[in-house]
Amino acid sequence: MLCAWRLGGLELRAAALWPGRAGLGGFGAGIRAREVSTSWSPVGAAFNVKPQGRRLDLFGERRGLFGVPELSAPEGFRIAQENALRKADLLVERVCSLPPGPQTVLIFDELSDSLCRVADLADFVKIAHPERAFREAAEEACRSIGTMVEKLNTNVELYQSLQKLLADKKLVDSLDPETRRVAELFMFDFEISGIHLDEEKRKRAVDLNVKILDLSNTFLMGTNFPNKIEKHLLPEHIHRNFVVTGSHVIIDGLHAEAPDDLVREAAYKIFLYPNAGQLKCLEELLSNRDLLAKLVGYSTYSHRALQGTIAKNPETVMQFLEKLSDKLSERTTKDFEMIRGMKMKLNPQNSELMPWDPPYYSGVIRAERYNIEPSLYCPFFSLGACMEGLNILFTKLLGITLYAEQPAKGEVWCEDVRKLAVVHESEGLLGYIYCDFFQRADKPHQDCHFTIRGGRLKEDGEYQLPVVVLMLNLPHSSRNSPTLLTPGMMENLFHEMGHAMHSMLGRTRYQHVTGTRCPTDFAEVPSILMEYFANDYRVVTQFARHYQTGQSLPKNMVSRLCESKKVCAAADMQLQVFYATLDQIYHGKHPLRTSTTDILRETQEKFYGLPYVPNTVSLHGKQEYYYHLLRARRQTTSSCFAREPLISLSNNPVS
Numbered sequence: 001m002l003c004a005w006r007l008g009g010l011e012l013r014a015a016a017l018w019p020g021r022a023g024l025g026g027f028g029a030g031i032r033a034r035e036v037s038t039s040w041s042p043v044g045a046a047f048n049v050k051p052q053g054r055r056l057d058l059f060g061e062r063r064g065l066f067g068v069p070e071l072s073a074p075e076g077f078r079i080a081q082e083n084a085l086r087k088a089d090l091l092v093e094r095v096c097s098l099p100p101g102p103q104t105v106l107i108f109d110e111l112s113d114s115l116c117r118v119a120d121l122a123d124f125v126k127i128a129h130p131e132r133a134f135r136e137a138a139e140e141a142c143r144s145i146g147t148m149v150e151k152l153n154t155n156v157e158l159y160q161s162l163q164k165l166l167a168d169k170k171l172v173d174s175l176d177p178e179t180r181r182v183a184e185l186f187m188f189d190f191e192i193s194g195i196h197l198d199e200e201k202r203k204r205a206v207d208l209n210v211k212i213l214d215l216s217n218t219f220l221m222g223t224n225f226p227n228k229i230e231k232h233l234l235p236e237h238i239h240r241n242f243v244v245t246g247s248h249v250i251i252d253g254l255h256a257e258a259p260d261d262l263v264r265e266a267a268y269k270i271f272l273y274p275n276a277g278q279l280k281c282l283e284e285l286l287s288n289r290d291l292l293a294k295l296v297g298y299s300t301y302s303h304r305a306l307q308g309t310i311a312k313n314p315e316t317v318m319q320f321l322e323k324l325s326d327k328l329s330e331r332t333t334k335d336f337e338m339i340r341g342m343k344m345k346l347n348p349q350n351s352e353l354m355p356w357d358p359p360y361y362s363g364v365i366r367a368e369r370y371n372i373e374p375s376l377y378c379p380f381f382s383l384g385a386c387m388e389g390l391n392i393l394f395t396k397l398l399g400i401t402l403y404a405e406q407p408a409k410g411e412v413w414c415e416d417v418r419k420l421a422v423v424h425e426s427e428g429l430l431g432y433i434y435c436d437f438f439q440r441a442d443k444p445h446q447d448c449h450f451t452i453r454g455g456r457l458k459e460d461g462e463y464q465l466p467v468v469v470l471m472l473n474l475p476h477s478s479r480n481s482p483t484l485l486t487p488g489m490m491e492n493l494f495h496e497m498g499h500a501m502h503s504m505l506g507r508t509r510y511q512h513v514t515g516t517r518c519p520t521d522f523a524e525v526p527s528i529l530m531e532y533f534a535n536d537y538r539v540v541t542q543f544a545r546h547y548q549t550g551q552s553l554p555k556n557m558v559s560r561l562c563e564s565k566k567v568c569a570a571a572d573m574q575l576q577v578f579y580a581t582l583d584q585i586y587h588g589k590h591p592l593r594t595s596t597t598d599i600l601r602e603t604q605e606k607f608y609g610l611p612y613v614p615n616t617v618s619l620h621g622k623q624e625y626y627y628h629l630l631r632a633r634r635q636t637t638s639s640c641f642a643r644e645p646l647i648s649l650s651n652n653p654v655s
Contacts, residue, residue, distance in 0.1 A: 043391050046404030046418055047437075048384025048482040048547075063408040065134075066121060066434070066452060066467065072410050074137035077122060081141045084118045085148055096157050100165035102175060105183045106459070108162065109510040111152075112186075113456060113464075116511075119145040124450040124469055127220070129413045130440060139217060143210075150209040153193035154202040162187055182510045185308075192304055194296035201295060208292040215285040222278045224444060226252035227270050238263050253445060256359040261347055264356040272616035274597075283596060290590035302587040309519045314584055321584070325577050325607055331570035336609060338365060339568065355610045358575075362568035369567065370560040377561070378484040380544040380553040383437070383474065386490050389543030390497050393533055398505070399425040402433075414440060416476075422504045430504045431455065431466040437474045438483070447472045447492045448655040449499035449527075454511035466515060468503045470496045482547055487561055491534045498530030499523075499654055516654050523654050535562050578608040 063069060070076035070083075088111055095107040118141055125138035152158060165171055166187060172180060194205035228248040231239065241263045243250040255267040286301075293301040302314040311317050336353060339361045344351035346364070367373050387402070394400040403421045412419065418435040434452075448471055455466040472493065477483045485493065502523075503515035516523050533539045537558040544553035582603045586592075592599060601612035 043402045043404050043420065044384040044388030046384070047387045047435075048382055048477075050416075050477060063411045065125065065411065065413060067408060067411050068121070071121075074131070074133040077118070077134075077137040077141040080118045081122075081144050084114055084145065087114045088148060088152070092152070092155070092158055096161050098161075100161065100168060100171060102179055104161060104165045105175075105179050105186070105510070108186050109182065109456060109512050110459075113454065113511045115145050115149060117453065119149075120450070120454075121452050124452060125413070126217075127444055128436065128469075128471060130442065131413075134413070142217070143213060146213045147206075147210050150193070150206045153189060153209075154195055154197075154206055156195070156202075159190050159195045162190070178509055178513075182512050185512060188308055192296060192298075192307060197296070205292065205295055208288055208295065212285065212288050212292065215281055215288065219278065219281045219285060222275065222281065224442070225275075226250050227273055229270050234266060235262065238266060242267075254356070256356065257363065259360065261343075261350060261357075264360060265354070268354075268356040269613065269616060272613075274615060279596065286586055286592070286596070287590065289587065300588050300590070302584055305587065310521045314588065317580070318584055321577055321581050321607075325574065325581075328570050328574050328577065332574040332609065335362075335568045335571035339571070342368075353610060355613060358568065358571055358610075362571070366564040366567045370564040372487070372557075372561050372564050374486040374488075377487050377553070377557065379481075379546050379548065380551075381485040381487070381490045382481075382547040383477075383483040383485060383493075385543050385545055385547065386485055386493055389539065390494065392542045393539055394501065398501070400430070400501075400504075401425070414438075416440075422500075429465065430507070431468070433500050433504075434467070434469045435472075436469055437472045438476050439473050443473065444471075445473055446655065447496055449496050449503070449516065451503060451516060454514040454517060455503075455507055456511035456514060457509045463507070464511070466503045468500050468515075470500055472496065484547070491531050494530040494534035495527045496655075498527030501530075502526040520654075527654075535565070574608055578604060581607050 064071035064076060068076070068080065070079045091107055091111040091114065095104060095111070098104065098107070122138040122141040122145070126135050126142060129135050129138065162183065166183060175183065193209070194202055197205065228245075228250050231244065231247055231249055234249055238260060239249060241255065241258060241260070243252065251267055251270040253267065254271055255263055258264050258267070289301040293299070293304040296304065298304040298307075300314065302317075306313055306317065311320075336358075339358055340351065340353045342361045342365050343353060343357055346361075391402045394402065401423050403423060405419050405421055407417070407419045412434065414436065416438045418437070420433040420435060422430045422433060424430050450469040450471065451466070452469055453464065453467040456464045458464055472489075474483050474485065474489060499516055506513075506515035506518075508514045511517070535558075537555055540558050541552055541555070544558075545551060546553075582600060585599055585603060586596065604610070604612050
């Protein structure tokens, strides 16, 4: 039934903005464009200037996060979750007392939505809010709602209310296709949660799901921690590439683009140095997932996770991966030879190709062969220009315009978060996008899309508008220039905005299937489609202008950029095949025949080709975090990790 949290949104208190359509706290009676003097449209201008800051307002009402009054303080999460749980109890009682019919599905969807009004928002806040108190309160809300969801998944009386509907052929035939499909999906959620088990085993399934949720959260939080090493253990000349505090050097990432081989090697070995707690957490997580799968009737967790996707089963996935790997093999070998040749040219004393080399040297090859040094392109890709480009594209293709709006007091978690209204030329307001685009301390290093509230048709005939967050890690503007994007950053922006448009345009009667709430191996299709627009001169020429001179990006520069992406493409794809294969093995037959580290080493040698580096955790521990981001960017198949890019039970987020 309510596969956590493949559920719904977060009903936020709304203010009328368009006749018959709900607004979200902070917009007021209409859309107010920012008053800035610039050549960009309002949305472009909003992203090419620093936040204006709010006038001192000692008496203004504080709305709370996303306009939810209760969330003006961390303690509000407890109030919100208690309200949601109370309403859930009433809806369960109601649906179990009514005769089966279309109303059954509507109440199930409202039940799903009422829980995720808290869960989806909390799922974002627990990793993105800069204040620890908010993060901890949100995490507790996620656990509380998640526990309730798992209990509902195994509630026999609730299950029977839906079963009566689906068992009545006459009633089923009277349902419209969308209602029937949603009813079947709720039934599927019951089935994979073990509704068919006896009471003792159902309780065991609930306990396992809650434990998996806790382990997932623990593992996720562990991926954020940097590693540190005593300064004297590193050559002094590379200290400047890292953060130095007292007698230690802090390594918080892979520094994959650093030109100094030693910097990349040090970052790789130190950042990925094994953490015993993370390894134990991973192994316990995999073991508990396997126990759950077997308990509810699946031979492996992979079989359970892939049920209901386009791929359908792990056999299909592995067949695809092995075929793809065979087809890539010869081209991948040539790519590695080319990368090795470039390393030998630049560093003849140390020409062995290592895992920290391909990102940097493939970039050098692209720059040398096609003259695509990022610094040549960045001035044409100011953030405001790119947002204006998206606005132009959406207007021409979809009749949609993006409007920037000043959030209400307390509505956003950081002052540089921008709020956009998505408005259709005839339909009016479609939803809201909160743009959390800029780097800050303790913010996860990831680009992804979070559903905060799913769209649905409410009982009163009003449409509940979707609300999403796009999270990027872009540099801040400087005194002399706005935020300038590399071509890769620009492409990522288009990719994530594809997810946002999927959420805005996937307007369904039921939030259970709205927007990105779809099979995980389809969720990347709209966003990858957007990348093609980002690489088409007919689109790029509409917005890529030098932020100082106004000159358009020359066509030959766009052509060179597009051609350069073919360089080392096989090696890049081979890496994704490796990641996906490792995922399948980890979630395949248990007990695992050896340690996760040994499996990693064997799989890397077979499906990637570069040597495993001893005493690194690579794809688990810390780099699991990067692994999901990389794999989701060019996803070749479904993941057994329930919802990428983070290990969680949630449909949040997608990358």
